[in-house]
Amino acid sequence: MRFLIVRLGSLGDVVHAIPAVASLRRAYQDASIDWLVDPQYVELVKLVRGVNRAIPLDPRAGLMQLVGAVRDLRAAHYDAVIDFQGLIKSATLARGAGARRTIGLPRGHLREPIAAWFYSETPDPGPDLHVIRKGLALVRAVGAADDRLAFPLDVPQTSAAKAVVEQAGADGYALLNPGAAWPNKRWPADRFGALAAAMRDRIGMPSIVLWGPREESLAASVVAASRGAARIAPRTTITDIASIAKGARLIVSGDTGPLHIAAAVGTPAVGLFGPTLSARNGPWAEADITLSRYDSCPCHYERRCRRATPCIEDISLDDVVAAVERRMVPASLERGADRSSREGGGRA
Secondary structure (H helix, E strand, O other): OEEEEEOOOOHHHHHHHHHHHHHHHHHOOOOEEEEEEOHHHHHHHOOEOOOOEEEEOOOOOOHHHHHHHHHHHHHOOOOEEEEOOOOHHHHHHHHHOOOOEEEOOOHHHOOOHHHHHHOOEOOOOOOOOOHHHHHHHHHHOOOOOOOOOOOOEOOOOOHHHHHHHHHHOOOOOEEEEOOOOOHHHOOOHHHHHHHHHHHHHHHOOOEEEOOOOOOHHHHHHHHHOOOOOEEEOOOOOHHHHHHHHHOOOEEEEEOOHHHHHHHHOOOOEEEEEOOOOHHHHOOOOOOOEEEEOHHHOOOOOOOOOOOOOOHHHHOOHHHHHHHHHHHHHHHHHHHHHHHHHHOOOOOO
């Protein structure tokens, strides 16, 4: 069997598709599974165990490049193509691959409902809102019925992660991620800085501030407001983010890629949500905590808030400090259980 996954972006959405791909691999251990993805996320797909090939395709490519890509896809003779993106462009690519089966979500679950015209099958994902569960519903259509939320990522310890560990010391570290592509997903930098100071004073834990392209000054503002409790992270790749997150005791972030990468590698998370629905996009572990102002937000899934003060700023510093303290208790219990199991104290 030959399968093609279509999930071009964004970073968080690529992360959310991984459990469905893992389920597909468990069902078809000898199958070929390729993944069509934006070139900037190929690095992440290459970390996913069980994917045979990451095929880069820039969604902003011109017509002739897209035609060439479709020609190459057709030459692979896929048995089924599964479109996790749900846009007209992704659905066109999926159908153009020429597989016997082209699978995507029904109209009511698509941002661009016309995309459903290109699918030969549109399985009903049921009432669960989370995009991970919707993805698992898509692969059930080809017989992959194992709905475990597994993220089989092979993450090495990178030099950037080693530097962070040395910088933080024996007490470990929290990750703070103040950036986001959408301005109204960003909690204020001065509050992140005050949060870092509170975590140092109450928990004895320093903070490392992540930053992406054009966000270094934002991260520096967090550090400046932290009273010496936070340090700026080195420049990172996607693999570096996963590696640094894997060693962290906690992440606090808005709804953006680093939050979802950290959750995928098992980092305890506190998510801060304004215009996006946490039940659809948020951390999925039961112990993780999400603080949301979605219900009072007038700008759902808009890049910029209609209010003078973005909705996410209604989340107070006290709210986040309390959430961090609640999340750190089960996190310490989880580490203790893992240690007991490794030392032979766990149940057989």
